Amino acid sequence: MPKIKPSKGAPYARILGVGGYRPTRVVPNEVILEKIDSSDEWIRSRSGIETRHWASPEETVAAMSVEAAGKAIADAGIDAEQIGAVVVSTVSHFSQTPAVATEIADKLGTNKAAAFDISAGCAGFGYGLTLAKGMVVEGSAEHVLVIGVERLSDLTDLEDRATAFLFGDGAGAVVVGPSQEPAIGPTVWGSEGDKAETIKQTVPWDQYRIGDVSRLPSTARAT
DSSP states (O other), X not given: OOOOOOOOOOSEEEEEEEXXXXXXXXXXXXXXXXXXXXXXXXXXXXXXOSEEEEOOTTSXXXXXXXXXXXXXXXXXXXXXXXXXXXXXXXXXXXXXXXXXXXHHHHHHTOSSOEEEEEOOGGGHHHHHHHHHHHXXXXXXXXXXXXEEXXXXXXXXXXXXXXXXXXXXXXXXXXXXXXXXXXXXXXXXXXXXXXXXXXXXXXXXXXXXXXXXXXXXXXXGSOO
């Protein structure tokens, strides 16, 4: 029986390029205050938030990701075909399959790179970065594109005083590649499942029925 050959990756990994995309619509606190009993001063003093960006129908999770990723690839000074894997962290892509990462990889012209989504909320980009570092060092991909993207305006309860002002839309991307020196530190893993009720999705996906279109987020409705 032949022996398994060890992978030959880079000694270390680093971020080679960075890109981002913010939707064109800017939403000030005054718009949020139309639905909740609060004040601009209260929001600013507790969160520092003055405005957030909300996506238009055309600014989908995939579209925002492609824009951010294109900038990251250009900043890294490589071609899209050199990307070996695309990792997308999101909780606001409403089609469970196929992964939105596959669509993004295709639109970028990555020549059929490995592509998958992860769901870890606010920690998702950190999880993706750790996965990318491992792939580069292990040798399964020389360059990995990591994207953090959300369209939370579709999910935010604008009448919830505790959270309505917190969330917006946008995408950020990095290209992770080989390095001769340590450039991405070790990950501190952890979770607090006992706090699951703090911020959560209140309606499970299996309760979104095809015939009940009024309950679907706008980006999930059939056209």
